[in-house]
Amino acid sequence: MRPASIEEAQQAVAQLAGARKRLLIVGGGTQLGLGGPAQFDERLETAGLNRIVEYAPSDQVVTVEAGVTLAALQKELAGNGQRLSLDPPLPERATLGGIIAANSFGPLRTRFGSVRDLIIGVSIVRADGARAKGGGKVVKTVAGFDLPKLMCGSLGTLGLIVTATFRVHPIPVARATLIAHGVRTADVFPLVRAIRTAQLEPAAMLATRRTHGSWDVTVRFEGFEAGVTQQREKLRALAPVEPAEWPQEAPSGALRLKVAALPTELEKVEAALPFAQSLSWLPTLGIGFAGAGAGALNAADTAGALEAARRSIQVVVESAPFPLDPWGPPTAALRLHKSVKARFDPDNLLAPGRFVGGI
Amino acid sequence: MDPEIIARFAAAVGEKNCIREPEQLRTYESDGLASFRATPGIVVLPASTEEVSACVKIAREAGMPIVARGAGTGLSGGALPVAGCLLMGMARMRRVLQVDLDNAFMRVQPGVINLDVSKQIGPQGWYYAPDPSSQSVCTIGGNVAENSGGAHCLKYGFTVNHVLGVRIVLGDGAVIDLGGPVPDQPGYDLTGVVVGSEGMLGIVTEVVLRVLRKPEATRTFFATFPSTTEAGQAVSAIISSGIVPAAIEMMDRLAIVAAKAATGVDWPDVGAALLMDVDGPLAECEHTSASAIELARQCGSLEVRVPRDAAERELMWKGRKSAFAAVGRIARNYIVQDGVIPRSAIARVLEEIAQLTSRAGLRVANVFHAGDGNLHPLVLFDARVPGEEKLAEELAGQILRTCLRYGGSITGEHGVGADKAQYMPEMFSENDLETMGRLRCAFDPEARFNPGKMFPTPRLCGDKELSRT
Numbered sequence: 001m002r003p004a005s006i007e008e009a010q011q012a013v014a015q016l017a018g019a020r021k022r023l024l025i026v027g028g029g030t031q032l033g034l035g036g037p038a039q040f041d042e043r044l045e046t047a048g049l050n051r052i053v054e055y056a057p058s059d060q061v062v063t064v065e066a067g068v069t070l071a072a073l074q075k076e077l078a079g080n081g082q083r084l085s086l087d088p089p090l091p092e093r094a095t096l097g098g099i100i101a102a103n104s105f106g107p108l109r110t111r112f113g114s115v116r117d118l119i120i121g122v123s124i125v126r127a128d129g130a131r132a133k134g135g136g137k138v139v140k141t142v143a144g145f146d147l148p149k150l151m152c153g154s155l156g157t158l159g160l161i162v163t164a165t166f167r168v169h170p171i172p173v174a175r176a177t178l179i180a181h182g183v184r185t186a187d188v189f190p191l192v193r194a195i196r197t198a199q200l201e202p203a204a205m206l207a208t209r210r211t212h213g214s215w216d217v218t219v220r221f222e223g224f225e226a227g228v229t230q231q232r233e234k235l236r237a238l239a240p241v242e243p244a245e246w247p248q249e250a251p252s253g254a255l256r257l258k259v260a261a262l263p264t265e266l267e268k269v270e271a272a273l274p275f276a277q278s279l280s281w282l283p284t285l286g287i288g289f290a291g292a293g294a295g296a297l298n299a300a301d302t303a304g305a306l307e308a309a310r311r312s313i314q315v316v317v318e319s320a321p322f323p324l325d326p327w328g329p330p331t332a333a334l335r336l337h338k339s340v341k342a343r344f345d346p347d348n349l350l351a352p353g354r355f356v357g358g359i
Numbered sequence: 360m361d362p363e364i365i366a367r368f369a370a371a372v373g374e375k376n377c378i379r380e381p382e383q384l385r386t387y388e389s390d391g392l393a394s395f396r397a398t399p400g401i402v403v404l405p406a407s408t409e410e411v412s413a414c415v416k417i418a419r420e421a422g423m424p425i426v427a428r429g430a431g432t433g434l435s436g437g438a439l440p441v442a443g444c445l446l447m448g449m450a451r452m453r454r455v456l457q458v459d460l461d462n463a464f465m466r467v468q469p470g471v472i473n474l475d476v477s478k479q480i481g482p483q484g485w486y487y488a489p490d491p492s493s494q495s496v497c498t499i500g501g502n503v504a505e506n507s508g509g510a511h512c513l514k515y516g517f518t519v520n521h522v523l524g525v526r527i528v529l530g531d532g533a534v535i536d537l538g539g540p541v542p543d544q545p546g547y548d549l550t551g552v553v554v555g556s557e558g559m560l561g562i563v564t565e566v567v568l569r570v571l572r573k574p575e576a577t578r579t580f581f582a583t584f585p586s587t588t589e590a591g592q593a594v595s596a597i598i599s600s601g602i603v604p605a606a607i608e609m610m611d612r613l614a615i616v617a618a619k620a621a622t623g624v625d626w627p628d629v630g631a632a633l634l635m636d637v638d639g640p641l642a643e644c645e646h647t648s649a650s651a652i653e654l655a656r657q658c659g660s661l662e663v664r665v666p667r668d669a670a671e672r673e674l675m676w677k678g679r680k681s682a683f684a685a686v687g688r689i690a691r692n693y694i695v696q697d698g699v700i701p702r703s704a705i706a707r708v709l710e711e712i713a714q715l716t717s718r719a720g721l722r723v724a725n726v727f728h729a730g731d732g733n734l735h736p737l738v739l740f741d742a743r744v745p746g747e748e749k750l751a752e753e754l755a756g757q758i759l760r761t762c763l764r765y766g767g768s769i770t771g772e773h774g775v776g777a778d779k780a781q782y783m784p785e786m787f788s789e790n791d792l793e794t795m796g797r798l799r800c801a802f803d804p805e806a807r808f809n810p811g812k813m814f815p816t817p818r819l820c821g822d823k824e825l826s827r828t
């Protein structure tokens with residue numbers, strides 16, 4: 001089903017709840033591989049919830065319906081010289097509701113954080129069909145529990161996100177992108193350290209592996225001309241870099257993993273993923289993506305390799321050609337995650353089986 | 360209280376860390392919001408997660424509510440005891456457990472003072488960004504409970520944006536780690552839920568903080584204006600130009616008078632002033648501060664002062680940060696209000712506040728975070744004058760309702776606590792509050808932690824609620 005309005009969506013969820021039908025919520029469909037296989041009776045697509053509800057450029061705040069795509073929002077904001085400082089893959093398809101639910105991000109996370117750092121309000125339809133909201137429409141509010149953050153990364157298991165409010169930023173006047181080629185794995189973090197020591201403030205920094213043990217490190221500065229020029233020249237003095245375009249590489253490969261460790265642990269990450277054909281890494285944050293083509297893999301070996309990798313680093317399966325443990329072994333916090341789920345969706349109707357620990 | 364229970368607390372934390380004397384209990388009767396008072400049954404000062412857990416279990420068996428307390432600087436009554444409760448003071452848990460600047464985090468106990476975090480890593484050129492005005496005394500644990508803000512949150516975000524993980528003791532004494540220095544731990548963002556939960560979900564005993572490399576340069580200026588209208592226009596002009604100030608603070612005439620009286624800053628007698636910081640790479644700072652000063656002039660600034668050196672800059676900020684206390688110089692009593700409005704509505708809302716104030720026959724000093732529209736009207740009164748305190752409370756309430764009418768919030772950084780629970784239904788529907796209550800029930804089904812805060816009516820977590828649709 002594809003409701004054309006929030007009211008229709010709310011009615012649909014309420015009816016499904018009454019009939020005890022299980023529901024899979026779908027935005028742009030770019031992250032459907034994330035998590036375990038959900039059991040569901042109905043799919044609810046949010047594409048019809050595609051209105052920009054309220055945009056106050058002078059307050060740098062925008063409220064959108066969940067089905068608005070990131071590209072459509074950015075186009076609207078650009079008309080006022082503003083942007084949402086969030087750059088996950090596939091912006092033409094990815095919806096804001098989906099970006100929140102899947103906690104999608106791109107290299108701008110280096111400076112601006114992830115969606116949890118930019119969302120200021122949310123309204124949802126609960127599993128029982130009731131509407132509820134949290135946060136607000138101003139950039140700063142601490143009234144009540146933080147439902148907007150609870151929704152970030154919740155993967156459609158706690159409620160249907162129907163609108164969200166974000167803080168937006170001015171589009172920078174100037175930018176410069178520089179690349180260092182052939183950086184050895186052990187030298188990626190020292191480059192971060194050198195950039196910090198020099199008090200440079202990249203808006204984005206991305207290491208992309210070219211061959212085993214060798215990386216391209218791309219750095220982007222943003223701001224006004226004077227600051228960008230100064231930082232570009234300082235970086236040139238620090239490392240052999242040249243001007244570049246920002247790498248526009250959408251994730252590919254039948255197996256896609258999101259990996260995380262401490263920023264200083266890139267060598268450990270590379271060593272833990274011998275099967276990875278592609279590897280990218282946000283070196284200031286300690287988070288990245290690995291990929292491998294189906295031809296290189298078989299199910300049993302991959303499951304074993306994944307288990308081995310999880311002994312040293314955090315790995316989440318974003319997409320796989322065969323069933324794999326999507327989240328890895330749960331922590332003691334699983335008890336709380338289950339408890340939250342039980343309070344928000346007591347009848348277990350929202351994408352059961354998809355989330356951590358079988359939630 | 361049952362002597363056997365007292366003995367068990369004493370065994371858990373040591374005799375000298377159990378406070379029972381009525382004289383000593385008085386210290387804990389209120390937090391920074393002194394108009395609310397209640398006496399705890401006992402105060403314990405645990406030194407470790409294990410001791411916290413042991414005390415929680417004892418309180419549970421004794422059926423006692425539990426209230427945690429940091430430095431007691433909170434302004435919403437968040438650390439107000441429940442009569443007869445177990446009050447857990449976190450003052451002894453003030454160790455820094457781990458400093459890892461390469462990985463940009465620190466692990467600290469909740470009793471560590473906010474400013475001490477930055478002091479510890481300052482020599483290496485690092486700092487902790489959230490800077491509530493009380494930062495020289497308030498604790499990280501209190502900051503986590505309230506999701507504390509501060510002047511520099513405009514660019515850098517609030518406590519929640521700088522907490523990577525917490526260790527929390529639940530109502531049954533279980534110890535759970537949420538989040539941590541490695542990003543995006545699978546599961547719900549419960550760290551984000553715990554920060555700002557006002558001590559109602561559990562007791563936080565360790566916090567992983569994100570720390571930042573200091574910016575290369577900071578440029579500060581102080582600009583005066585005939586009135587808050589021109590100052591508000593300057594704020595809008597600066598932010599619309601694409602500048603993201605590190606902080607931009609506004610004071611009105613009365614707040615300036617108070618700051619002068621308290622700190623000796625030589626500010627002129629004007630209708631309004633802005634104090635602004637930009638920080639970042641040197642050339643960027645030079646450019647943005649010059650542009651911002653030019654915009655302030657275009658909007659009618661009377662005078663722009665740039666501090667000659669770090670000492671003068673510090674004095675300017677001291678003038679601003681001591682503004683709440685400074686108001687004590689010009690009024691016998693005052694209420695600190697905390698509300699948020701859209702930034703573009705500042706001039707209109709201040710005008711409405713002025714009208715409400717003159718109708719009430721009182722005075723209001725305004726000092727606030729203009730960049731994010733977070734107002735702090737200080738309602739002045741004299742408690743010796745019969746009826747004036749009530750008038751002041753009514754005025755403070757009218758100001759909050761004005762914020763809500765403009766699409767704002769009843770609190771930007773001080774929290775709901777005991778003070779503003781009554782206003783929650785004006786900002787949120789019954790469904791909204793019931794949904795938030797579900798989070799409370801998920802963590803603390805017995806409502807043991809800090810009951811009576813945030814929600815206007817007690818919420819139960821029975822099976823009936825669980826199955827209600």
